[in-house]
Amino acid sequence: MNEERKIETEVVDDVDAPPRARVTDTFERKRDYLAGFLAGESETAPAPGEGGSEELKERIVETLKSIYDPEIPVDIYELGLIYDIAVTEDGDATVTMTLTTPHCPVAESMPGEVELRVLSVPGVRDAEVKLVWDPPWDPTKMSDEARLELGML
Numbered sequence: 787m788n789e790e791r792k793i794e795t796e797v798v799d800d801v802d803a804p805p806r807a808r809v810t811d812t813f814e815r816k817r818d819y820l821a822g823f824l825a826g827e828s829e830t831a832p833a834p835g836e837g838g839s840e841e842l843k844e845r846i847v848e849t850l851k852s853i854y855d856p857e858i859p860v861d862i863y864e865l866g867l868i869y870d871i872a873v874t875e876d877g878d879a880t881v882t883m884t885l886t887t888p889h890c891p892v893a894e895s896m897p898g899e900v901e902l903r904v905l906s907v908p909g910v911r912d913a914e915v916k917l918v919w920d921p922p923w924d925p926t927k928m929s930d931e932a933r934l935e936l937g938m939l
Contacts, residue, residue, distance in 0.1 A: 839875060842873050862896075864929045870882040878912045881915045881916070886923050
C-alpha cells in the first residue's frame with residue numbers, strides 16, 4: 787500500500803493536430819428533405835472541384851447572410867464579422883471571422899454555428915472557422931446596408 791509510484795512527464799514543443807473528418811465521394815450526405823421541400827428547392831450537391839470555387843464561395847456568403855447576431859438585428863456578413871472566405875478546388879472552406887467583442891455572449895457558440903452552416907452548403911467537403919481578434923472589429927467594418935438597418939446613415 788505504501789509503495790512509491792513514479793510519475794514521468796515529457797515536455798514537448800508542439801503536437802500535431804488530429805486529422806479532421808472529411809466528406810468524401812463514397813459518403814453521401816443526408817439532406818434535410820423537409821427544409822428543401824418547404825423552400826421549394828431541389829438543389830443537388832456538385833462534385834468537389836465542379837462548379838468552381840468562386841461559385842461555391844458565393845453560396846457560402848449567402849449562407850452566412852442567414853446567420854444573425856443575437857444582439858444586433860443584422861447578419862454577421864453585413865456586420866463585417868467575416869474577414870475572409872477561402873475555398874480550395876477540393877471544396878475545403880476556411881472562414882476567418884471575428885466577433886464584436888471578446889466578451890460577446892455567443893463567443894463559444896457562434897464559430898461552431900458558422901462551421902455547421904458552411905458545412906451544409908452543397909459542394910463543401912470540409913469547413914474550418916478561424917476566430918481572430920486582430921484587427922479588432924469596429925463599426926466601420928459594417929456594410930452600408932447594415933448601417934442603414936441600424937439607423938447609422
